Amino acid sequence: MLKGVSPLISPELLKVLSEMGHGDEIVLSDAHFPGHSVGQRVVRLDGVGMTALLEGVLALIPLDQYDPVNFILMEKVPGDPVEPVIWKAYDDVLGRMEPEVKPVWLERFAYYERAKKAYCVVVTGETAQYANIILKKGVVR
16 A cells, blocks of 8 residues: 555556556546457456546546646437436546546547557446546646
């Protein structure tokens, strides 16, 4: 264990976050996401929820302040009646930790294509639909 690092951040994930450079992207995926089909590198955090993981990750890395497309969510499929209530939780986390950041939405298949280029996909145990997030790493000021 390390002081100041969420216990949800595994040693493997801490290594990945340290290796990433400015502009690299990481996918925090829900349990439904095809992480192993899409990801170049995959870290599994089964049993971990997205909101707590997001807080742990944002405590360690800044988002890219030079690119407004630094927090990307998967757009709902047209006609899908699901209401992604988890998005409100993400807004709350961003309001506390990255208040200048606004989510951007990408169409489902465009999202998968972008995820293929990500530095890493983190597969969580989150069961909420549309809970996937792509984060673009910035620089520490």
